[in-house]
């Protein structure tokens with residue numbers, strides 16, 4: 001994490017590391033540049049470096065999760081749309097575009113589409129455009145850590161990964177995207193998306209001049225307090241819902257999966273932090 005000493009990312013990372021006893025190094029501007037020559041932070045910037053932090057290879061992680069689910073007896077149906085759920089006291093009837101399935105318990109994880117399934121939840125769907133850049137001078141970029149940098153002038157948070165062979169260097173801006181309903185999201189990548197991100201990457205000179213390898217429109221699902229939604233809708237007794245993942249849900253997949261099993265099958269309540277009815281007015 002990089003930014004001014006008072007920035008949310010630096011302050012928050014230090015606090016989290018101290019609270020949970022995680023090892024970390026405090027870096028000043030000179031330390032940052034000498035350890036990671038790809039970075040050129042502003043003179044007053046500092047860093048919190050966690051030596052055991054890393055990134056997940058998403059496709060490999062998904063393959064591994066799917067294999068262990070299958071070994072445990074799961075059957076996966078791909079390219080199949082759930083059209084409706086009828087939740088009864090003893091079971092739920094799931095109607096898809098292919099068939100009808102009866103299930104004792106259902107876990108509904110439809111990402112940004114939760115907005116349509118449960119319209120009274122105050123969820124915002126935010127357009128995000130991560131970009132993979134080619135690198136002409138890859139060497140200083142291969143040793144970058146994963147990072148979030150809070151720009152001193154604007155407070156914009158830009159995150160990214162080291163240069164990976166074949167994949168380029170991935171970066172994105174955390175939040176600040178256009179908010180709309182999930183059906184109205186603009187799915188096209190525009191030059192303006194690239195330009196905005198490229199200028200926020202001015203602290204990584206070897207990326208410039210930027211050359212785009214790939215770019216995608218993705219969706220954040222935001223709750224007002226930034227915490228996830230895990231629990232039951234009172235009108236759906238045999239359905240557990242999990243959603244509201246604003247840009248950091250993937251890494252929690254295995255832990256959330258375990259929690260969802262406990263809620264769906266063993267009568268456990270998810271922590272109140274995730275309760276769909278939390279908040280002063282009964283809903284978030």
Ligand SMILES: Cc1cc2nc3c(=O)[nH]c(=O)nc-3n(C[C@H](O)[C@H](O)[C@H](O)COP(=O)(O)OP(=O)(O)OC[C@H]3O[C@@H](n4cnc5c(N)ncnc54)[C@H](O)[C@@H]3O)c2cc1C
Nearest residue numbers: 081082109110111113128218219220245247248249250251
């Ligand atoms: C730009 C970006 C960067 C991110 N970076 C990170 C990161 O660094 N670390 C991290 O931990 N997380 C990150 N995330 C967040 C992570 O991607 C999400 O938290 C995670 O994907 C949420 O998982 P999910 O299964 O709830 O929803 P999704 O991954 O959105 O999956 C929902 C699925 O449900 C399907 N679906 C919807 N409706 C239906 C229907 N009616 N019938 C059948 N299927 C349906 C959709 O097609 C979709 O495949 C990022 C997200 C974005 C957008």
